[in-house]
Every structure is written in structure tokens, then in C-alpha cells.
Amino acid sequence: MKRIFTIIAFACITLFAFSQNIPAGMRMELTEVEENNNEYSIFTYKDQDGTFGYYMSLGHVYHLLEIIRDDVTDMSLDHIEETCLWLGANPEEALATIEALLEMLDKPEGTTAEYPCRISTGAGRLGDSSTAFCFVVKRLLQGKRLCFHFQVRNHTAEADLTKSAIKSLRWNFNLYQKMHPNG
Numbered sequence: 001m002k003r004i005f006t007i008i009a010f011a012c013i014t015l016f017a018f019s020q021n022i023p024a025g026m027r028m029e030l031t032e033v034e035e036n037n038n039e040y041s042i043f044t045y046k047d048q049d050g051t052f053g054y055y056m057s058l059g060h061v062y063h064l065l066e067i068i069r070d071d072v073t074d075m076s077l078d079h080i081e082e083t084c085l086w087l088g089a090n091p092e093e094a095l096a097t098i099e100a101l102l103e104m105l106d107k108p109e110g111t112t113a114e115y116p117c118r119i120s121t122g123a124g125r126l127g128d129s130s131t132a133f134c135f136v137v138k139r140l141l142q143g144k145r146l147c148f149h150f151q152v153r154n155h156t157a158e159a160d161l162t163k164s165a166i167k168s169l170r171w172n173f174n175l176y177q178k179m180h181p182n183g
Contacts, residue, residue, distance in 0.1 A: 024048045027124045031172035035165050042087070042094070042173050045126055054094035055084040055118070055126070056169065058148055058159040082120040083132050083150040083159070091177055098170045104136060105144055105163050111136040119152055 022028045024046045032041040041057040059082035087094035104113060117132040132150040139145060139160070146161040 022046055024050070025125055030054075030176045031169060033165050033168045033172070035162060036160075038159060038165075040161065040165050040169060042169055043084075045084075047126075053089050054087040054091070056087055056098075057082055057084050057120075058132075058150075058161060059120075083117045083130070083148065083152075083157070084120060084126060085132060085148075086116040086118070086129075091173075095170070095173065095177075098166065098173065101146065101161070102163070102166050102170070104134070104146060105166075107136055109136050109138050109144070115148075117150060119150065 022044065025048060027043045027045050029041055029043045032039065034040075039057070039059045041059075042054065043057065044052065044054055046052045085097070087097040104111065113134045115132045115134055117130050118126040118128065119130055121127040130151060132148045135147045135149070137145060137147045137160075142162075144163070146166075147158055148161065149156055149158050151157075
């Protein structure tokens, strides 16, 4: 009996040790929210040089071709442009950046800010550092939101972030931190 308990204890310790070290070049999703065909998420990422950080994905899905049929599953051909805002190197910095985004929504329409970001290169990897330009805008019948503009290859892409999406991400991030206080 002691032997079985010892084996299980060592297996759990090994599992917990491996779960703390994510491999370089791989995202670990912490929370995700979908709103109006936009997907937002908060994740951690470790670069090849060992630099670790928290990011917020402002991915935007473009449906290039969508086929809907009754007899087979739905199919679509999508194109995703994604920029990832740098939130910070630790959970406290990440939460402070999320709070700053919420506070920005209380500022007058036309207020601008710049945020460090990285463009996704595909397969969950992040490219070089860049800058996302953020504007407080008010869309007709949609209310106030943050509009991010970022360069992707030869064109400028944009993604909107609403107050409800930011609050949902903040709530989910806080919940994740409570469930994983050392992670």
C-alpha cells in the first residue's frame, strides 16, 4: 500500500513540475471570450531566449467562404489576422494592463494610445515586436469600444474590443489566478 501511495505521489509531483514549464514557442491559453465573430484570449508565451510574458489576443476571423448544407456539416474557409497585446511579465502587470484598458473606455471618444504587441506568425507562434494603435470610438448602434489598428504584412488590420469582452477576460483571468496561484 505504501508503495502504491509513493508511486502516485511521485507521479503527481512529476505532473505538476512539467505543467509549470511550458516549452518555448508555445502558447498556453488561460482564458478565451468570443463576441461578434471576434475571439479574444489571454495566454502565456515563452520565447526561445526564455523570455516569458502574458498576452491578450485580439484575433479577428474573416469568413472568406462559408458553405451551409443540411446533409453535411457546415464548412468555412477563414482567414485570421491576429495581434497580441503585451500585458506584462507577471500576473500583477497583466491585471494592471487590463484595468488600464477598462479605464481607457471612460475617456472621451477620439482618445488614442499605443500598446506594444506582437503579430502572430501562425501555428501559435509570435513574431517580432510591433505597436498597436488604440482609439476610443463609438460605433453606431454598438456603443463605445476600443479599436486597435496594427500592421500585418502589407496592410493595416483592425480589431474592436468592447467593455463586456474586457470585463469577461478580467473576470476569467482572476478566476484562473485563484485556481492556479503559483502558475
